[in-house]
Every structure is written in C-alpha cells, then in structure tokens.
Amino acid sequence: MSSEIDSSTLLSRASQLIDLAKKAGADAADAVVVRSRSQSVSVRLGKVEGTESSESDDFSLRVFIGKRVASVSANPGFDLQALAERAVAMAKVSPEDPFACLADEANLSKSYPDLQLLDTTEVSSEMLREAALAAETAALAVKGVTNSSGAGASAGMGGLVLATSHGFAGSYMASRFGHSVSVISGEGTGMERDYDFDSRLYYAELDDPSEIGRRAGERVVKRINPRQVPTGKDVTVIFDPRVARGFVGHIAGAINGAAVARKTSFLRDKMGQQVLKSGLSISDDPLIVRGPSSRPFDGEGVSGERLVMIEDGVLKHWFLSTSTGRELGLETNGRGVRGGTSVSPSSTNLALEPGDISPEELIRSVGNGFYVTELIGHGVNMITGEYSRGATGFWIENGELTFPVSEVTIASNLKEMFMRLTLANDIDRKFGVAAPTFAIEGMTLAGR
Known part of the structure; x- marks a missing residue:
C-alpha cells in the first residue's frame, strides 16, 4: 500500500463531472469514487497457492431532472463530458421516482472528526506470506489436526470520494488487515473443519498469526x-x-428502513413498541475512533451520530437514507451507503449491548x-x-x-x-x- 493517500485529484474530477452534468441539463447531481487497494497471499500445506493485488477507483455519476434520476459508472480515464451527457440523456427518458433525491442541504456535514481509520503501515507480500504460513504451521501442530484447507493474510484500504451539486465535497480512506486459517481433523467421513481469523484497521493490533492457528486447531479437534x-x-x-x-444481523435487517418501506420486515409495524426483552439495547455508532465500520459521513455526505436503535427493548429508530426516509415520511439519520450507483440504508458499528x-x-x-x-x-x-x-x-x-x-x-x-x-x-x-x-x-x- 502506498504511504501517500491523496484524493484531491479524484475530488477535482468528481466536481468537474457535476459541473458538466449541470451544463448538460441536470437539475442536481452527485459524483462518487469508490476507492480500493488490496493485496493478499494464500497458502496451503506450506506452499503459496495464490498472490493477488488489485487497485481501483470506480466513478459513479447520479443526475436528477425533476423527479427523474439516472446513474452511470466508469473507470478512470473516461471522457468527463461524454459521461455527463450520457447520464442526462438517460435521466430524461427514465420513469419518475418520487423519493430519489440528494440529501437536504441542511443535513450535509460541514465538518467531521478524524476517526483515525487509516494505518499507512507498509506490508509486503513477503510479510503476508510469512503470516499465513505461521498461522497454518501453528494449526497443524495441534494434536489431532490432520489436514489444512489453507491460510491467508491480507492488507488493503478502501474509501469514498464524494461531491454534490449543492456544496458537499469530502473523502476518507480506511485500512484493513487480516489473518485467517482453516484446518481439518479426522479422516474420511469423520472429517471436521473449523477456522479462526482476525481483522483490524491497524496492522499492529492484529492477533499473532500463530495464536490464530492454535485457536483454529483447538477448535477443530474438539469437534471430532x-x-x-x-x-x-x-x-x-x-x-x-x-x-x-449473525443473529444481530437479522435484527439489523428487520429495522432497516428499506425493508420497512418494502413491507418485507416482520417488525415493520413495531415502531415505539417492545421488540426485545426488557433491559436489552442495541446501539449503532458511525463515529467511534478506530471503529471497524466507522465513517465521518455517509454515502450522501450526511454525518450520523450514535443512536440507540432499540432501548430497553423498545424500537426507537429505523436505519434511514434520504430517499428511504422520505418514503417513510422521516428524515435520514446518516445511514446511507453507496452500492454502485444507488444509495441504501445500513448499520455502521452495531452492538447488542x-x-x-x-x-x-x-x-x-x-x-x-x-x-x-x-x-x-x-x-x-x-x-x-x-x-x-x-x-x-x-x-x-x-x-x-x-x-x-x-x-x-x-x-x-x-x-x-x-x-x-x-x-x-x-x-x-x-x-x-x-x-x-x-x-x-x-x-x-x-x-x-
């Protein structure tokens, strides 16, 4: 990974793209660049099976003409004007969407904290290889482990560059490092498989790969x-x-505003009612320093805040983006996530307390x-x-x-x-x- 992370050029291109969309006839627009850098090494039985490295900056432009909206995507090197004109032409013939819109200007983040999401530690492919081998070696050393399904180590970063036609411009990057191993105990039809892993924002905070391997080995032997x-x-x-x-993920899905709007949640009529046992609470906080899913602003430029989604068993909030909020007659709470060319609500750092x-x-x-x-x-x-x-x-x-x-x-x-x-x-x-x-x-x- 590069130790120099500069999004200013991408932010400038995103802003140019919006200006060109406005000149082509758009009433409003936003442009986003999803950034990704990653490298990984996988090993099995002491030998390297694969080494991968990838780098991408994927652009998306969303334009609005009245209640009509269209989105287009492109890789770096595209023609800005051609992309803007194409998006506007598509919007003119798109069906109306009464809820699609940019976030209200009043909700846009004017400033946001440094959440310390980026560790610029240089991790070489050799370091990744050694970590993967150490995890596998430790797992195979556990008595009763008979084979390996493989081990891996990875390092990468991802982030968002966002500009809107009503004044928002911002970017952030977050790093991610991981170690994992999967091993087998037993023979033939009596084989059992188990695994262990660790994933962190900061490389120095990762569990030792040998410890991860030992835990995986001990887990699988117990299953014989x-x-x-x-x-x-x-x-x-x-x-x-x-x-x-995973079970808490079911709760998150049930209180997602998009599922409520589509009437595909069994909790859709339960706002303000008890949905968990009394005394239990679920919180969601996008602003935790070094939090695994923290972000200074969401996919629409809105800063979220810590919310107790379910408090003392009572449902208090849905996860909302701007369009989903409008569909439900509510305001966004900064949980919009860019998924390609669309925005949908999702949790951040979610915890069953x-x-x-x-x-x-x-x-x-x-x-x-x-x-x-x-x-x-x-x-x-x-x-x-x-x-x-x-x-x-x-x-x-x-x-x-x-x-x-x-x-x-x-x-x-x-x-x-x-x-x-x-x-x-x-x-x-x-x-x-x-x-x-x-x-x-x-x-x-x-x-x-």
Missing part, C-alpha cells in the same frame, strides 16, 4: 466424533459470539441445553420471522460443555427469540457487528 441428540421442543440454546453476530454475567455463568445457569458454534443454511424468513437453521456445537449437561453435536436443526420465530434473550458480558467490539454470548430459551431442536 460428533453425535446427534434427541429432538426436543423446549431447549435452551446458547449462541457463541461468532453466530451471535452486553449483560452482566460471564459466559461460564450463563452456561452453568442453563443446566442442560445446546451451545451453537456454527449455523448452516439460510432458513430465515424476514417477512414472517420464521427461523430454522442447521447447527453444530456442543451439548450442555449439568452446566458444562460435554460432547460435540452435529446434524441438528434449531427453530423458532425471531419475534419470540428476541423476547427470550439472556446476555453474557463478553462482547468483542473489533467487528462491525458486535454481540456477546447469549442464551435463548424455548427453541425447538430437531435431532434423531
């Missing part, structure tokens, strides 16, 4: 010789933090139940809340993790699951979605 368990209709299921993060007891105390309190470490399939209906997923993990007996379990299914309805959560205190905020270990009572488990 899994059993099925009997079907039960009132089982307490504990979610390991890995799968807990933790409870007061340790994971060990939570497991002991369950007595008998199921501790889930991995979920399989996509059996979640976001319209009705019906939930059914294949699962693997460990059986809990007399408050202790005992034998590994596989080939079972856990099922319930998300509305009921949200009301039966009991949270531990072990939240890890290094990921964009953070959640502690938690238990859910009263689930159905389909086994043998």
Whole structure:
C-alpha cells in the first residue's frame, strides 16, 4: 500500500463531472469514487497457492431532472463530458421516482472528526506470506489436526470520494488487515473443519498469526466424533459470539428502513413498541475512533451520530437514507451507503449491548441445553420471522460443555427469540457487528 493517500485529484474530477452534468441539463447531481487497494497471499500445506493485488477507483455519476434520476459508472480515464451527457440523456427518458433525491442541504456535514481509520503501515507480500504460513504451521501442530484447507493474510484500504451539486465535497480512506486459517481433523467421513481469523484497521493490533492457528486447531479437534441428540421442543440454546453476530444481523435487517418501506420486515409495524426483552439495547455508532465500520459521513455526505436503535427493548429508530426516509415520511439519520450507483440504508458499528454475567455463568445457569458454534443454511424468513437453521456445537449437561453435536436443526420465530434473550458480558467490539454470548430459551431442536 502506498504511504501517500491523496484524493484531491479524484475530488477535482468528481466536481468537474457535476459541473458538466449541470451544463448538460441536470437539475442536481452527485459524483462518487469508490476507492480500493488490496493485496493478499494464500497458502496451503506450506506452499503459496495464490498472490493477488488489485487497485481501483470506480466513478459513479447520479443526475436528477425533476423527479427523474439516472446513474452511470466508469473507470478512470473516461471522457468527463461524454459521461455527463450520457447520464442526462438517460435521466430524461427514465420513469419518475418520487423519493430519489440528494440529501437536504441542511443535513450535509460541514465538518467531521478524524476517526483515525487509516494505518499507512507498509506490508509486503513477503510479510503476508510469512503470516499465513505461521498461522497454518501453528494449526497443524495441534494434536489431532490432520489436514489444512489453507491460510491467508491480507492488507488493503478502501474509501469514498464524494461531491454534490449543492456544496458537499469530502473523502476518507480506511485500512484493513487480516489473518485467517482453516484446518481439518479426522479422516474420511469423520472429517471436521473449523477456522479462526482476525481483522483490524491497524496492522499492529492484529492477533499473532500463530495464536490464530492454535485457536483454529483447538477448535477443530474438539469437534471430532460428533453425535446427534434427541429432538426436543423446549431447549435452551446458547449462541457463541461468532453466530451471535449473525443473529444481530437479522435484527439489523428487520429495522432497516428499506425493508420497512418494502413491507418485507416482520417488525415493520413495531415502531415505539417492545421488540426485545426488557433491559436489552442495541446501539449503532458511525463515529467511534478506530471503529471497524466507522465513517465521518455517509454515502450522501450526511454525518450520523450514535443512536440507540432499540432501548430497553423498545424500537426507537429505523436505519434511514434520504430517499428511504422520505418514503417513510422521516428524515435520514446518516445511514446511507453507496452500492454502485444507488444509495441504501445500513448499520455502521452495531452492538447488542452486553449483560452482566460471564459466559461460564450463563452456561452453568442453563443446566442442560445446546451451545451453537456454527449455523448452516439460510432458513430465515424476514417477512414472517420464521427461523430454522442447521447447527453444530456442543451439548450442555449439568452446566458444562460435554460432547460435540452435529446434524441438528434449531427453530423458532425471531419475534419470540428476541423476547427470550439472556446476555453474557463478553462482547468483542473489533467487528462491525458486535454481540456477546447469549442464551435463548424455548427453541425447538430437531435431532434423531
């Protein structure tokens, strides 16, 4: 990665593009450049399998003529005037969209803090190779590990350059570094696979690759010789933090304003009502210094602020961009994300705020139940809340993790699951979605 990150040239081209769009007949316009730089190395059984490096600056121009809107994309080196004229010509024949618009000028960020998102540490392909090999070597050294699915290391950065016809101009970059490894235990039909990884904004904060490898090896060895368990209709299921993060993602999807506007969320009529167990809260904060999903402004130039999306179990906010907010009769809360040529709402640093007891105390309190470490399939209906997923993990007996379990299914309805959560205190905020270990009572488990 280059130690010199300068977006001024791209910002100038974006501004020129807007001026040309206005001259071609656009009433309003915005131009965005999505920046990406990355390099990665993958290894397997001590040999390099792949080395990749990529660099891109992808331009998108969005123009508005009355209630008509059109977007075009291009790579660097395009003809500015031709692109602007093409976008305007497309907008003139596009159907009207009553909600598509730029963010209101009053909502635009006038200044924004330095969130320390960029680490300019130079990481060579040799450093990446050594890290990947160290992770794999440590994993294979764990007794009971029989093979490797591979290990990898990566370094990169990405960011946004945004200019609008009503006065916003800004840019930011964020770095990302990662180590990962996946290994196998057992032989033949008795093989099990597991993994571990770490991902950080700052290279020096990454977990040691040997530690990542050791953890992956220990995880997979524990899964050897899994059993099925009997079907039960009132089982307490504990979610390991890995799968807990995915579960919080279901909550985020249900309170996304776009899903509410499309009527594809089972919480669409629940604003101001209790949707989580009393005492539980979910926060979203785009302005955390060195936060994994922090950003000084959103894809429309609006600065968000920390919001308690669900407070003491009561739903307080949707995730909103400008157009989604207008469709719902609300104002944006700075959660707009550029996805190619469109803007849609999304979470930033999302956290299911933790409870007061340790994971060990939570497991002991369950007595008998199921501790889930991995979920399989996509059996979640976001319209009705019906939930059914294949699962693997460990059986809990007399408050202790005992034998590994596989080939079972856990099922319930998300509305009921949200009301039966009991949270531990072990939240890890290094990921964009953070959640502690938690238990859910009263689930159905389909086994043998």
